[in-house]
Amino acid sequence: MSTSSRWGKTPRQSVEDECTRRGVGPVVAGCVDLLNGKAVDDDLVLALGGPPADWIRNGEPSGPPYWLRVWAARGLLYAWDVSATAAVINALQDDAWRVREMALKVVARHSVHAASGRVDELRSDTSARVRAAAARASRQLDRP
Secondary structure (H helix, E strand, O other), rough: OOOOOOOOOHHHHHHHHHHHOOOOOHHHHHHHHOOOOOOOHHHHHHHOOOOOHHHOOOOOOOOHHHHHOOOOOOHHOOOOOOOHHHHHHHHHHOHHHHHHHHHHHHHHHOHHHHHHHHHHHOOOOOOOHHHHHHHHHHHHOOOO
């Protein structure tokens, strides 16, 4: 099964390409800004969201605003710096379960131990997908 999208690249490839173009630091900073509800440039939104973010060109969002935060968190899976820690921990409290789930994936991938208390709380989240992601993150954080 191919992991590339109808866009011709995976989200990982897109984020890595954007990091090559503008640098890891600016990509991480943009992801943090999006997680914090701030605006970023259209090119970064397109790089993070892929084809579903194409609405940025015509100004007609095709989905709820929380998708920007989901894409920002997903971007942090592939472009990481500890400066994003506080934003990721805050994202674990987002109203949108998809944002919480993706933030948990970031916590697990980058072993964000500062989030362990919140991860434990999310093991009883109302969303089954968040609970599963919290269990995976907890196991990852418990590894030596």
